[in-house]
Amino acid sequence: MGKISPLGFMRQVRQELAKVTWPTRKETITTSIMVFIMVFICAIFFLIVDRALSWFVSLVLGIGA
Numbered sequence: 001m002g003k004i005s006p007l008g009f010m011r012q013v014r015q016e017l018a019k020v021t022w023p024t025r026k027e028t029i030t031t032s033i034m035v036f037i038m039v040f041i042c043a044i045f046f047l048i049v050d051r052a053l054s055w056f057v058s059l060v061l062g063i064g065a
Contacts, residue, residue, distance in 0.1 A: 004012070023031070
């Protein structure tokens with residue numbers, strides 16, 4: 001692969017950008033909401049696991065609250 005001039009590079013970038021399928025506004029909003037829901041579910045899950053492990057370790061070692 002040889003060297004490409006800056007203008008040639010920009011031409012290739014423009015060609016590649018023309019091939020991109022951009023999401024619609026509705027798709028973007030829907031996927032963003034799904035991400036927030038999954039983050040919330042994961043946060044609750046890890047909170048519960050952290051509390052359970054903390055309780056178990058304090059029970060075994062006899063320290064902590």
